[in-house]
Amino acid sequence: MTAIVDYGVGNLFSLSSSLKSLGLETEITRDAEKLRAADRIILPGVGAFGDAKAKLDDTGLVPVLLEEAERKPFLGICLGMQLLFDRGFEYGEHPGLGLVPGQVVDLHNELEDKTLKVPHMGWNSLQIVKDDPLFKYFQDGEYVYYVHSFYAKDCAASTLGTSRYGNVAVTGAVRNGNVWGTQFHPEKSGDAGLRLLKAFAEL
Amino acid sequence: MLAKRIIPCLDVKDGRVVKGTNFEGLRDMADPVEMAHFYNTSGADELVFYDITASVEGRNLFTDILRRVASEIFIPLTVGGGIRTLDDFDRVLKCGADKVSVNSGAIADPSIIGAAAKKYGDQCVVLSMDVKRVDGQFRLFAKGGREDTGIDAMDWAVKGVAAGAGEIVLNSIDTDGVKNGFDLEMLDALAARVSVPIIASGGAGNMEHFAELFTHPGVDAGLAASIFHTKQVDIKELKRFLRGKGVEMRI
Numbered sequence A: 001m002t003a004i005v006d007y008g009v010g011n012l013f014s015l016s017s018s019l020k021s022l023g024l025e026t027e028i029t030r031d032a033e034k035l036r037a038a039d040r041i042i043l044p045g046v047g048a049f050g051d052a053k054a055k056l057d058d059t060g061l062v063p064v065l066l067e068e069a070e071r072k073p074f075l076g077i078c079l080g081m082q083l084l085f086d087r088g089f090e091y092g093e094h095p096g097l098g099l100v101p102g103q104v105v106d107l108h109n110e111l112e113d114k115t116l117k118v119p120h121m122g123w124n125s126l127q128i129v130k131d132d133p134l135f136k137y138f139q140d141g142e143y144v145y146y147v148h149s150f151y152a153k154d155c156a157a158s159t160l161g162t163s164r165y166g167n168v169a170v171t172g173a174v175r176n177g178n179v180w181g182t183q184f185h186p187e188k189s190g191d192a193g194l195r196l197l198k199a200f201a202e203l
Numbered sequence B: 001m002l003a004k005r006i007i008p009c010l011d012v013k014d015g016r017v018v019k020g021t022n023f024e025g026l027r028d029m030a031d032p033v034e035m036a037h038f039y040n041t042s043g044a045d046e047l048v049f050y051d052i053t054a055s056v057e058g059r060n061l062f063t064d065i066l067r068r069v070a071s072e073i074f075i076p077l078t079v080g081g082g083i084r085t086l087d088d089f090d091r092v093l094k095c096g097a098d099k100v101s102v103n104s105g106a107i108a109d110p111s112i113i114g115a116a117a118k119k120y121g122d123q124c125v126v127l128s129m130d131v132k133r134v135d136g137q138f139r140l141f142a143k144g145g146r147e148d149t150g151i152d153a154m155d156w157a158v159k160g161v162a163a164g165a166g167e168i169v170l171n172s173i174d175t176d177g178v179k180n181g182f183d184l185e186m187l188d189a190l191a192a193r194v195s196v197p198i199i200a201s202g203g204a205g206n207m208e209h210f211a212e213l214f215t216h217p218g219v220d221a222g223l224a225a226s227i228f229h230t231k232q233v234d235i236k237e238l239k240r241f242l243r244g245k246g247v248e249m250r251i
Helices: A013-021 A032-037 A049-059 A062-068 A190-201 B032-042 B056-072 B086-094 B104-108 B111-120 B153-163 B184-191 B207-213 B235-244
Strands: A002-005 A026-029 A040-043 A074-077 A085-088 A100-106 A120-125 A143-148 A150-153 A159-165 A168-176 A179-182 B005-013 B016-018 B028-030 B047-051 B077-080 B099-102 B125-134 B137-142 B147-152 B167-172 B198-201 B221-224
Touching (some): A040 A062, A120 A168, A143 A168, A143 A190, A150 A168, B005 B032, B005 B056, B005 B198, B032 B235, B086 B111, B111 B153, B125 B153, B147 B153, B167 B184, B207 B235
Parallel strands (some): A002 A040, A040 A074, A074 A179, B047 B077, B099 B125, B167 B198
Antiparallel strands (some): A168 A179, B016 B028, B125 B137, B137 B147
16 A cells, blocks of 8 residues: 555645556555555645644654655655755744755755746756666656655755756656655656556565 | 747547637538647647537546546647536546646636645646626636636736636637637736736737737637637647748647
């Protein structure tokens, strides 16, 4: 069973539908026992870093997630990926889960061309920088769907793929041990996204 | 870099897709779920559904359709039509919408933009505007383009973005249904005032119109209905054509 962590952040309809369409048993849950029993865990999320981290803290699930991330495949999506890092700087500095080294900073500050719109919203092509089982069914350069204003940096050692936006190589996918993350939404990235989720389900 | 987006728009009434010309004389076209599948395999980057039903039965039919589409198709879905309250946002988001577009509802109560952006995030709130030239001014219209609000459309857009709208759909009533090309002058005027993504709507008649549209860097996406529904323009072919012209496209 694939557990989707329910901590009151974001719309989980598409994520759970996309997993179901792949024939995967899926449960949206905040029950520690179910997370422990799951084969793999997905941490979703939209919104602001600090607010989401506070909500995640409120569930009391953080110690469980940290433990399970060492034992089974764990995937953070969008803000869920950002929370994997050491810290984030959205509306102040906030500690993350520390599962992947790096920090999450304002994309706008890093862009030289200030006419580029932020949020970075829409379809961008993902360049694979390090081959990984996550890309088993995914081809270099395929387009994926992003919606975000902050991005992860200082994480070169864990970066699997990036998307070019102006002068910035936006961190698109990361991995550290059992922990994967995608800044883009695989559940909104059409067929390419579904193939990525299929590969994650086979990990 | 980000690809420019091609977005088919499905106006749904009583469970069927319809598309009028100049907002009048609607004619039935097809089943929304089937059409959504067709567009997904054709390479549409996003789908927009407008609920143009007034009745409660029609509304329930619409959310059923939306739920089915969202369970089967995994690209961004924007939903509009009759959105007036946070409850309306909630209703369609729960059925799988990713973004919600407000139009007349925001004119009636502008605070809905900020309230929704705060609750669901800016990226979720799309401000849709029907605009027409009146006395040398870009004038905002309400109620499906039937009512002149007297409001300057560009000022309205600036206020909407300041309140939290994350994207704007600009539908030019002057070019809608005429198939003579998008309203580039109006789009440029908007792009000069706001920094959120702009979706151009109204006037697409052929592939060249999209090529022309994307020479305007402030425009992020082109939306159309009837030319796609009637297969006058095939999205796959359109995207190949645009890529050939140097426009970045997801293919």
